[in-house]
Each structure stands twice: as structure tokens, then as C-alpha cells.
Amino acid sequence: xxxxxxxxxxxxxxxxxxLKNVDIEIPENSITALIxxxxxxxxxxxxxxxxxNDLIPGVKITGDIRYEGTDIFSxxxxxxxxxxxxxxxxxxxxxFPMSIYDNVAYGPRTHGITNRVQLDEIVERALRDAAIWxxxxxRLKKNALGMSGGQQQRLCIARALAVQPKILLMxxxxxxxxxxxxSRIEELVTELKEKYTIVMVTHNMQQAVRVSDxxxxxxxGELVAFGKTDDIFSQPKDQRTEDYITGRFx
Amino acid sequence: MLKQSxxxxxxxxxxxxxxxxxxxxxxxxALVLFLLAYVLVQGVPNITWELLSTKPSYLTxxxxxxxxxxxxxxxxxxxxxIVLPLGVGAAIYLTEYASNQKVVGIIxxxxxxxxxxxxxxxxxxxxxxxxxxxGTCLMAGALTLVIMNLPTIMRTxxxxxxxxxxxxxxxxFGLGAGKWRVVRTVVLPGCVDGVITGCILxxxxxxxxxxxxxxxxxxxxxxxxxxxxxxAPGATLTVALYVYAKEQGEFGVAFAIAAILMVLTVLxxxxxxxxxxxxxxRRSL
Ligand SMILES: Nc1ncnc2c1ncn2[C@@H]1O[C@H](COP(=O)(O)OP(=O)(O)O)[C@@H](O)[C@H]1O
Ligand SMILES: [Mg+2]
Numbered sequence: 001x002x003x004x005x006x007x008x009x010x011x012x013x014x015x016x017x018x019l020k021n022v023d024i025e026i027p028e029n030s031i032t033a034l035i036x037x038x039x040x041x042x043x044x045x046x047x048x049x050x051x052x053n054d055l056i057p058g059v060k061i062t063g064d065i066r067y068e069g070t071d072i073f074s075x076x077x078x079x080x081x082x083x084x085x086x087x088x089x090x091x092x093x094x095x096f097p098m099s100i101y102d103n104v105a106y107g108p109r110t111h112g113i114t115n116r117v118q119l120d121e122i123v124e125r126a127l128r129d130a131a132i133w134x135x136x137x138x139r140l141k142k143n144a145l146g147m148s149g150g151q152q153q154r155l156c157i158a159r160a161l162a163v164q165p166k167i168l169l170m171x172x173x174x175x176x177x178x179x180x181x182x183s184r185i186e187e188l189v190t191e192l193k194e195k196y197t198i199v200m201v202t203h204n205m206q207q208a209v210r211v212s213d214x215x216x217x218x219x220x221g222e223l224v225a226f227g228k229t230d231d232i233f234s235q236p237k238d239q240r241t242e243d244y245i246t247g248r249f250x
Numbered sequence: 251m252l253k254q255s256x257x258x259x260x261x262x263x264x265x266x267x268x269x270x271x272x273x274x275x276x277x278x279x280a281l282v283l284f285l286l287a288y289v290l291v292q293g294v295p296n297i298t299w300e301l302l303s304t305k306p307s308y309l310t311x312x313x314x315x316x317x318x319x320x321x322x323x324x325x326x327x328x329x330x331x332i333v334l335p336l337g338v339g340a341a342i343y344l345t346e347y348a349s350n351q352k353v354v355g356i357i358x359x360x361x362x363x364x365x366x367x368x369x370x371x372x373x374x375x376x377x378x379x380x381x382x383x384x385g386t387c388l389m390a391g392a393l394t395l396v397i398m399n400l401p402t403i404m405r406t407x408x409x410x411x412x413x414x415x416x417x418x419x420x421x422x423f424g425l426g427a428g429k430w431r432v433v434r435t436v437v438l439p440g441c442v443d444g445v446i447t448g449c450i451l452x453x454x455x456x457x458x459x460x461x462x463x464x465x466x467x468x469x470x471x472x473x474x475x476x477x478x479x480x481x482a483p484g485a486t487l488t489v490a491l492y493v494y495a496k497e498q499g500e501f502g503v504a505f506a507i508a509a510i511l512m513v514l515t516v517l518x519x520x521x522x523x524x525x526x527x528x529x530x531x532r533r534s535l
Contacts, residue, residue: 050424052423052424055419055420055423057349081426082426083423083424083425083426084425084426087425088424090417090424092417094415094418094421095421096418096421096436097439097440106425106435107425107426110425110426110427110431111426156421160425163425163426
């Protein structure tokens with residue numbers, strides 16, 4: 001079953017068209033990698049799915065985007081609830097300048113959970129799920145900005161998990177990290193797909209092959225190819241896809 | 251040949267420039283030191299406990315500046331109490347909510363211009379706006395100072411709102427936080443330093459203001475509580491300095507007040523620096 005279904009979606013930043021007639025069905029409990037040269041619209045596409053583009057003035061979107069069958073732009077949809085269901089992890093780790101605990105508790109508190117015991121539980125579970133509990137359990141009250149980049153990114157993943165989303169959008173989550181942190185996050189993402197649907201932008205072909213089940217290849221705002229990662233990489237149907245994944249441009 | 255003479259000329263020029271710069275630096279430093287020393291030497295010997303703790307009395311021909319000290323405190327408190335919510339609120343609205351960037355630009359430009367207007371003009375306007383309706387009183391002075399300081403508070407708050415990284419806002423929105431929650435929990439804590447710096451600058455300006463208050467708050471030297479004090483005319487320290495020096499020829503008292511104001515100014519600048527250092531440290535964490 002597909003969690004998100006996008007039909008004939010176009011997006012403009014003012015006069016500039018950044019996405020052209022995108023059709024895609026994102027399957028449940030799987031990892032979909034978005035690849036393509038920079039500037040091709042991967043981040044733009046990702047940010048449309050939880051309506052983060054609403055924050056940018058002058059954005060126009062047409063087409064049909066459905067999350068579990070509901071049009072995400074319909075009047076009945078509360079954008080804050082949508083973002084609770086569809087969480088996001090950003091390219092650069094962006095923990096808030098507060099304690100580790102408060103970072104993870106931020107989302108649940110936003111959605112009305114104030115009970116201390118309940119919060120403690122949620123925070124611990126999120127930190128465990130993000131594979132960082134053992135490293136931080138003794139310093140939950142310390143400022144999150146004192147952590148290393150890799151830890152900060154896993155904290156941001158924990159922060160996103162704490163609101164119990166169904167989908168996790170990740171925009172090049174490892175591009176600012178060292179190789180060791182990168183492989184930890186890759187491991188983590190592979191584990192997370194048991195419970196979550198993950199859409200991940202990546203610049204790194206090996207990473208797409210290592211972790212993803214499906215791959216979508218964007219070029220100049222168009223979705224050129226979409227399918228099982230194995231198929232896309234072993235027998236690309238489109239010449240442009242082949243050129244890109246074999247490193248002939250990008 | 252040619253080369254040598256050129257470089258000699260250049261060298262001479264450089265030495266001359268350096269000497270002139272040294273001279274201007276020395277002159278500036280000397281002026282500041284002279285001013286400080288002069289005021290302190292003239293003023294400090296006149297500062298007595300009696301001066302600080304009494305009000306002037308015609309019977310004993312004694313001068314005390316307690317009312318002026320109290321008036322200064324009252325007017326600082328009243329002004330800040332009103333100008334802070336207004337200025338901070340306006341700044342938040344302009345940076346976080348307003349969607350028409352053109353209007354925002356115009357308002358910012360207006361605020362910039364307003365803060366350059368001579369204070370006596372504020373006094374004139376304040377007199378017409380406030381003193382004519384509520385009478386000459388500290389409150390009328392405070393309201394005038396509110397108008398004067400509003401642009402300062404607004405601009406310093408705005409500047410520090412702009413230093414709050416966009417990624418914090420994105421992170422919070424991405425978790426499903428609404429606008430006001432993002433502002434309250436992520437943006438505002440990041441601009442506390444700007445608000446405090448703005449406050450300190452404003453306190454300095456309020457304490458130093460005379461022209462605008464001469465028009466609006468009057469010259470009285472009565473000891474009052476804060477509520478009665480604000481409703482009555484009264485002189486702040488700066489205004490009292492003017493009155494004692496210009497109208498009563500009491501230069502001893504005037505210099506005593508001057509010395510106090512000078513020390514206060516130094517302390518306020520010092521506090522501003524401390525606050526900025528403290529927050530810069532926290533930010534780089
Ligand atoms: N906020 C924005 N305003 C205007 N144009 C934008 C904005 N963000 C991205 N773009 C443009 O949209 C295109 C796609 O950008 P993006 O989605 O960031 O690409 P990618 O993530 O694949 O590198 C680029 O041409 C970029 O310049
Ligand atoms: Mg991108």
C-alpha cells in the first residue's frame with residue numbers, strides 16, 4: 001500500500017518552475033531514496049510532503065498530493081497535525097539550544113503531553129529508537145549544542161520520532177557527518193523502516209544502494225525514473241538515469 | 251634614482267600620517283580623561299550623605315537631591331514598563347509575522363530616522379500630546395520618553411531576532427508547532443540579549459535626557475511614592491543639574507550630580523558590555 005501518492009504535481013518558486021508533473025507512489029514501511037544532481041528539486045519535493053514549503057512566500061503548487069488518501073492541501077487538514085504525522089530531519093543537525101531532554105520533549109509537549117512520567121517514557125523510547133540513549137542517558141539535562149555533529153543528528157532523529165510520526169522525511173541527513181556517524185545513521189535508518197516509512201534524499205549513490213528499497217531519480221525538476229532500487233541501479237531503462245548513476249554527470 | 255626619491259617621499263608621508271593619527275588618538279584620550287577628572291574633582295567632594303538623603307528646604311537653605319534620584323528611578327521604571335512590551339511586540343510582529351516586506355522596510359526606515367531626531371522635538375510634541383491633557387508630570391515625561399525609545403528597543407530586538415537561526419524555526423515547525431509556540435519557545439529565548447541590551451541603552455538615554463523632560467515633566471523637588479510621583483511634576487537628576495546650575499548658581503550641587511551621572515553612565519556601559527559578552531559566550535557553546 002502506498003502512504004503517499006502524488007499525481008501531476010508542479011511547483012513554482014515565483015516564476016521559476018522547480019518541479020514538473022511529478023507522479024509517485026511512496027510505499028509503506030520502506031525506504032525511498034531521492035537522488036539526482038543538486039538543484040534538481042529533491043529538497044523541494046521532500047518539503048512539499050509535509051507542507052514546509054508553506055513557510056516560503058511565493059510558492060505555488062498544483063496537482064494532487066494524498067497522505068493516506070487525504071488531500072494534504074484540503075481545508076480539513078490541520079498543517080500542524082500533518083507535520084506531526086510526517087516528521088522531518090534536516091541536512092544540517094539543528095537541535096534547539098536547550099537540554100537534550102527538552103529537545104526530545106519539545107514535540108510531545110507541543111501536542112499537549114505534560115505528564116512528567118509519560119514524557120520521561122517518550123523521551124527514553126525515542127532516544128533508544130534513535131540509538132543514542134546509552135550515550136546521553138547520564139546527561140539529559142546538558143545542553144544539546146555540546147554534542148558532536150553525529151550525536152546531534154541522531155538527537156534530531158529522536159526528536160522527530162518522539163511525536164510518533166508515520167513517515168520520516170530526511171534531507172541528506174548524513175551529508176554534514178563523518179563516515180562513522182554516517183554508517184551509524186544508515187544502520188539506524190534501516191532499523192527504523194520496521195516501524196516507519198522513510199523518504200531520504202541522498203547525494204551518495206552507494207548510500208542509496210545500501211539502505212533504500214526504492215529509488216526516485218530527479219533531473220531538472222522532473223521525476224525521470226522510479227522503481228525498486230535494485231532495478232534502477234542494475235538495469236536503468238532511461239539513458240539519463242544510467243549516465244547519472246554511472247557518474248557521467250552530477 | 252627615481253625609485254629612491256619616490257620611496258623616500260612615501261616614507262616621509264607615512265611617518266607624517268602616523269604622527270597625525272597618534273596625535274588625534276592622544277587628544278581624544280586626553281579630552282575624555284580631562285572631562286572625567288574635572289567633573290569628579292569638582293563633584294565628588296560635594297557628594298554627602300545629607301545631599302543624597304534629603305529634599306531641598308528653604309528654611310534651612312539646604313539642598314538635597316533625594317527627590318531627583320527617586321524621580322529618575324520612577325521615570326526609568328515607568329518608561330521601560332510601557333516601552334518594552336510595545337517595542338518587543340512590534341519587533342516580533344515585523345520579523346516573524348508581517349508578510350509585506352515593503353511595509354516592513356518602510357517602518358524600519360522610519361524607526362531609524364526617528365532615533366536621529368533631536369530630543370527637544372520629542373519634548374515639544376510630548377508637551378502638546380501629553381502635558382496639555384494630563385498636566386506637567388513625570389508620567390507625561392515618561393510617555394514622551396516611550397516615543398523616543400520605542401525605535402531603539404524595536405530595532406535592537408529586531409536585530410537579535412534576525413540572529414536566531416532559521417533552522418531552529420524550521421525544526422520547530424517540522425514537529426508540528428504553531429506559529430506562536432515557535433516564537434515563544436524558540437525565537438524569543440534567542441533574542442533576550444537584544445532586549446536586555448536595548449533596555450540598558452534606553453536606561454542610559456532616559457537618565458541622560460533633559461530637553462524632552464524640561465517640556466513635559468517639570469522641575470519640582472518633592473519626595474513622593476511612585477504612583478503620586480508619576481502624577482506630579484518632578485525633576486530627574488539631569489533636569490535638576492540644569493536647574494541648579496543655570497537658575498540657582500549652585501555649582502557645587504550641579505557638579506555633584508554631574509559626577510553621579512558620569513559614574514552611572516560608566517556603569518551602564520560596563521553592564522551593556524558584560525551582557526553582550528555573557529550572551530556571546532552562551533551562543534558560541
Ligand atoms: N526558497 C527558494 N526560492 C527560490 N528558488 C528556490 C528555493 N529553494 C530552491 N529553489 C530552486 O529550486 C530548485 C530546486 O532546489 P532544491 O529543491 O533545493 O534542489 P536539491 O535539493 O535537489 O538540490 C533550484 O533551482 C533552486 O535554485
Ligand atoms: Mg537539497
